[in-house]
Structure formats: structure tokens, C-alpha cells
Amino acid sequence: MEQVWFVAALWLLLALIAVLVANWLRVSTALSEIVVGTVAQLAIGALAGGEALGAKAPWITFLAGTGAIVLTFLAGAELDPDVFRAKWKESSAVGLVGFFGPFFGAALVAHYILHWAWRPSWLAGVALSTTSVAVVYAVMLELGFNRTTYGKAILAACFINDLGTVLALGLIFSPFTRKTLIFVVVSIVLFLILPSITSRFFERYGGRVSELETKYLLFLLFGLGSLAVWSGSEAVLPAYIIGMVLAGTVGKDHLLVRRLRTLTFGLLTPFYFIRAGSFVSIPVLIAAPLVFVTLFFTKMITKLAGVLPTVRAFGYSGHDGIYYSLMMSTGLTFGTISALFGLNHGIIDQGQYSQLVATVIASAVIPTAIANARFMPRHLLPEKERELRESAYGEPVGEIES
Numbered sequence: 001m002e003q004v005w006f007v008a009a010l011w012l013l014l015a016l017i018a019v020l021v022a023n024w025l026r027v028s029t030a031l032s033e034i035v036v037g038t039v040a041q042l043a044i045g046a047l048a049g050g051e052a053l054g055a056k057a058p059w060i061t062f063l064a065g066t067g068a069i070v071l072t073f074l075a076g077a078e079l080d081p082d083v084f085r086a087k088w089k090e091s092s093a094v095g096l097v098g099f100f101g102p103f104f105g106a107a108l109v110a111h112y113i114l115h116w117a118w119r120p121s122w123l124a125g126v127a128l129s130t131t132s133v134a135v136v137y138a139v140m141l142e143l144g145f146n147r148t149t150y151g152k153a154i155l156a157a158c159f160i161n162d163l164g165t166v167l168a169l170g171l172i173f174s175p176f177t178r179k180t181l182i183f184v185v186v187s188i189v190l191f192l193i194l195p196s197i198t199s200r201f202f203e204r205y206g207g208r209v210s211e212l213e214t215k216y217l218l219f220l221l222f223g224l225g226s227l228a229v230w231s232g233s234e235a236v237l238p239a240y241i242i243g244m245v246l247a248g249t250v251g252k253d254h255l256l257v258r259r260l261r262t263l264t265f266g267l268l269t270p271f272y273f274i275r276a277g278s279f280v281s282i283p284v285l286i287a288a289p290l291v292f293v294t295l296f297f298t299k300m301i302t303k304l305a306g307v308l309p310t311v312r313a314f315g316y317s318g319h320d321g322i323y324y325s326l327m328m329s330t331g332l333t334f335g336t337i338s339a340l341f342g343l344n345h346g347i348i349d350q351g352q353y354s355q356l357v358a359t360v361i362a363s364a365v366i367p368t369a370i371a372n373a374r375f376m377p378r379h380l381l382p383e384k385e386r387e388l389r390e391s392a393y394g395e396p397v398g399e400i401e402s
Contacts, residue, residue, distance in 0.1 A: 007054045014040050015270035027372060030138040030273050031365050034332075037277025038361070055278040064275040067268030068134060068333055069221050069239045074260060075137035075155060076243020077251040083152040090153060090314045095131075095160025097306035098328045103129040103168060105302030106295065114291060120352055123342040126168050127356050128299040128363075131161040132332035133240060135364045138269070139327070139372070141261070143381065150320070150380045154327050159240060165334050166237055173347065183231035187224065187238055191245045194220070199249050213256050214263070217246075234337050276336060280361055284354040295359040300367070303329040319375045326371035335360035 014036050022032035037055075044052045054060055084091065107125030110116045116124065136158050137146070145151030170180075198216070206213050220242060225235030243250070250256060285292050308325040316324050339356040342348040348356070 004059070007057070007060075010053075011060070011271060011274060014274055018270070018274070027369055028135075028139045028142055030135055030142075030269070031368055033270055033273035034277035034361055034365055037274035038280045038282070039277075040274070041278035041280070042282050053278055055275050060271055060275060063268055063271040065235060065272075067264060067270075067272035068236050069225060070218075070260065070264045071134050071137065071269055071272070072236055072239040072333065073217070073221055073243040074257070074264060075133045076159070076240040077247050077257065078137065078140075078146050078152070079155055079159065079244050079247050079251070080149075080152045081247055083149055084156050087149075087153050087156060091156035091160050093314070094157040094307060094310050094324075094328065096164065097310045098131055098157065098161040098303060099129045099164035099168075101302040101306035102299050103164070106298050109294060109298045113294060116352065120342070120348045122172055123338065123347045124295065124352075124356060126165060126172070127335045127338040127342070127360060128295065128331065129161070129168070130165045130331045130334040130338070130360070131158045131328050132330040132335070132364055133158050133162060134269075134272070134333045135330045135368060136327050138265075139368060143372075143376070145381065147382055148380055150324075150377070154324055157328060159244070161328065162240070162334050165338065169338055169341065170233065173341070173345065177232070179231040180233075183227050183233065186227060187241075190220075190224065191241060194242070194245050195249060198246055202249065202253075211259070213250075213253075214259065217250065217260070234341070236333060236337065276332060276361060276364075279336070279354075280358045281354040284351060285358055288351070288355070291355050292358055292362075295355060296362050296366075299331070299359065299363055300329055318377075320377045320380065323371050323375040323377050326367040326375065329363060329367040331360045331363040335363070 015033065018033040018036040019029055021027075021036065022029040025032070041053050041055065103125040105125075106128040107121045110124040111118060111121035133155070136154060140146040140151040140155065145154070170176075201216065202213055221239055222235075224238040224242065228237055229235050304325055307328045308321060311321045311324045311328075336357055339348070339353050339360065342356075343350065343353040
């Protein structure tokens with residue numbers, strides 16, 4: 001038992017270091033946690049063995065998975081239904097272009113340039129087509145964009161993009177069985193009835209010290225997540241849609257959302273982001289750096305080549321459009337899920353998995369770091385947030401051009 005507490009203390013120490021590094025470098029905490037996880041795995045592994053960090057321990061896997069699920073749920077709950085209805089054309093166009101460009105581009109490059117077989121190549125296309133809801137939401141929340149129409153539009157486009165990824169993974173690689181049908185039917189029924197049931201339940205029993213609302217939401221997320229795993233899917237997949245359908249109930253309860261954020265960002269997401277970073281195998285990258293470089297630039301080029309002109313067409317000029325496009329170029333949650341799915345089902349081997357995961361994580365770190373350092377549209381932040389970010393990110397607001 002002592003070992004568990006020691007490892008837990010070590011992970012939270014890494015989380016504290018990540019926060020300090022993020023403050024020093026003026027980058028998002030989520031990105032700092034990913035990098036700290038990669039460095040920690042390399043350093044601690046060299047000193048005490050590859051498993052010393054314990055990233056594959058069941059309890060760490062559970063905390064990290066819970067972090068991914070609740071964070072994805074919160075991202076869905078932040079979607080404003082009115083904004084989504086008003087910007088559905090924009091969200092659909094940006095999301096679909098952001099999916100199809102990397103999907104076909106990465107698959108063709110993996111097959112014809114890297115000489116992977118077709119099944120691993122299609123899996124690479126799926127893994128690199130994603131936009132990370134977890135990273136984008138964490139950044140939007142940390143900077144204050146989640147409260148703006150601009151930030152909500154980016155999150156809506158992320159949803160469409162990742163919906164394409166989920167459907168592609170299911171249609172190409174997952175057999176449609178009786179279990180899949182049960183999962184789909186139960187999910188649809190729940191999505192239809194949840195808003196009214198949740199609203200009435202919270203009205204009658206909510207607002208107490210026992211945190212009934214939090215227990216209720218975690219029950220829903222775990223319950224539908226377990227059904228997803230049983231059907232051959234992934235537990236995190238239904239969480240985003242649950243958040244969306246409850247946006248009118250949970251999303252408008254600011255105290256409940258704040259309590260969930262405290263739980264998620266205070267305890268759960270450090271395990272998720274640090275664990276994701278720990279899966280990057282530096283020796284594999286050193287052994288075959290051109291594979292990583294090829295996959296990374298394939299994703300970036302195919303994403304930006306489609307997304308940036310589309311974003312510009314909807315009126316986002318200057319830094320606004322570039323920042324939007326770079327956020328859409330990130331990847332993490334569904335990218336690593338897709339790669340792990342391929343490894344577990346024998347579609348890709350360990351080397352291909354390491355290359356894909358490294359590429360996915362690099363796509364979470366590099367575009368976001370560039371976006372926040374060079375292209376952040378501070379003029380779109382609420383006035384109070386602009387004043388707070390001025391000291392945190394260095395440059396006076398008045399000197400930033402759109």
C-alpha cells in the first residue's frame with residue numbers, strides 16, 4: 001500500500017511541476033503536463049526501470065480514463081445550443097474538412113511513402129484525423145475563450161471533426177454486431193429523454209451537500225461508458241454527446257460546472273495528460289525519426305490546407321483564423337484511443353503504435369504552443385479576461401492586432 005501512496009505523490013508532484021513550468025513558459029497547463037510526462041518517463045525509466053512511473057497501473061489507468069471522460073463531458077456541456085444552431089454550417093464545414101483531409105492524406109502517405117499495409121494505413125488516417133476536444137477545451141477554459149462565441153464555435157467544429165473519426169473507426173474496423181445495435185439503441189433513447197429527466201431530478205433532489213448532481217452525472221458517464229466498452233467501442237465516446245444533450249441543464253448551472261472542474265482539473269486530468277505523455281517512446285523516435293516527421297507534417301499540412309481556407313471563408317481573418325485553424329490541428333484523446341484500438345486488435349504493431357502516439361501527442365503540443373505564443377486573438381476575450389491574460393501572457397492587449 002505504501003507504494004501506491006508514493007506513486008500517487010510522485011504523479012501529483014509532476015502535476016505541480018507542470019503547472020509551474022506552464023506559468024514560467026506561458027503555455028497551457030495541459031500541454032505542460034504532456035511534456036512533463038514524456039520527460040519523466042524517460043528520466044525515471046532510466047534511473048529505476050521502465051515501469052517505475054506506473055503509467056499502466058490499473059488505478060492510474062482508471063483515474064486517467066475518468067479524467068478523459070469527465071473532461072470530454074464538460075467540453076460537450078460547454079457547447080451553447082443557440083451558438084451551435086446559429087453556426088451549424090460553419091461547424092459542419094470546418095469539422096468535415098478537418099476530418100477528411102488528414103484521413104485520406106495520412107492513409108495515402110502511410111501506404112505509399114512509409115510502405116505500411118493498407119489496414120495500418122487506414123488506421124493511421126483515423127488516428128491523425130482527430131481534433132483533441134480535451135486539449136482544445138482545456139485551453140479554451142484556461143484562457144477564457146469558452147465564454148465567447150468564438151471559442152464555442154471552435155468546440156462545435158471539434159465535435160463534428162471527432163464525430164467523423166468515431167464513425168470511421170467503427171465502420172472500417174469494428175464489426176457491427178448485436179451488441180453494437182443494443183448500444184446504439186440504448187444511447188439514442190437516453191439522449192432523447194435525459195434532458196427532461198435530469199432537469200426534474202435536479203429540481204427535486206439537487207442543491208444539497210451530498211453532491212447528488214455529481215454522483216448522478218458520474219453514474220451516467222460510467223454506465224454508458226461500460227455499455228460502450230461491452231459493445232466493442234470506447235468509454236469516452238458517449239461522454240461528449242451526453243454533455244451536449246445536457247448543455248441546457250448542466251451547462252447553465254455554473255456552480256455545478258465549477259465543482260466538476262475542480263474535481264477534473266485538480267485531480268483527474270493531470271493523470272490523463274501526464275500518462276499520455278509517458279507513452280511517447282523516445283528510443284523509437286530516435287531509431288526512425290523520419291517516420292515521425294513524415295506523419296507529423298502530413299497531419300499538419302493536410303489539416304491546415306483544408307481548415308484555414310474554410311475558416312477564412314466564414315470571415316475569420318488575421319490571427320482569428322490562424323488561431324482557429326491551429327486549434328483544429330491538435331490531437332490527443334481520440335487519436336490515442338484509435339492507436340490503442342489498432343494495437344489491441346492487431347492492426348498495427350508496437351513500433352507503428354509508438355510512432356502514431358508520438359505524432360498525436362506532438363500535434364497536441366506544437367500547434368497549441370505556436371497558437372498561444374504568436375496568434376492568440378486576445379481582443380476576442382471578455383474584457384475582464386483580457387486584463388487577467390495581459391499579465392499572464394506578456395504583451396499588452398492594445399498592441400495585439402487581429
